[in-house]
Amino acid sequence: MSNEIYEIVVAKVGGRMQKVGVLYADMPIFPDVGDGEVKIGWSRVSVNRGDKFDKDKGLRLAKDRSKARTFVTPPRSLKYHMNRFINRCERYYKKQIKIEAM
Numbered sequence: 001m002s003n004e005i006y007e008i009v010v011a012k013v014g015g016r017m018q019k020v021g022v023l024y025a026d027m028p029i030f031p032d033v034g035d036g037e038v039k040i041g042w043s044r045v046s047v048n049r050g051d052k053f054d055k056d057k058g059l060r061l062a063k064d065r066s067k068a069r070t071f072v073t074p075p076r077s078l079k080y081h082m083n084r085f086i087n088r089c090e091r092y093y094k095k096q097i098k099i100e101a102m
Contacts, residue, residue, distance in 0.1 A: 005024075024063055042065060
């Protein structure tokens with residue numbers, strides 16, 4: 001069992017605000033299950049290639065990245081959103097989150 005939150009990333013694309021990605025965080029509820037650390041994952045749509053945003057697919061990809069053994073560095077376009085999401089996760093989980101890769 002886990003305690004998870006996610007956020008839809010909205011960015012300006014071609015003069016319009018569009019949904020372009022998902023940020024996801026997960027932490028086991030019970031301390032004896034897993035390592036008790038907050039795991040963060042992300043997904044981003046390649047708008048330049050003509051991809052369309054799909055919430056389910058983006059959430060699935062972000063969950064897979066959060067379960068990876070090492071943190072997968074997000075693209076520069078998500079840095080601002082990622083920093084805000086990390087601050088949100090620290091308030092939600094009441095735990096300091098350190099990410100060396102950013």
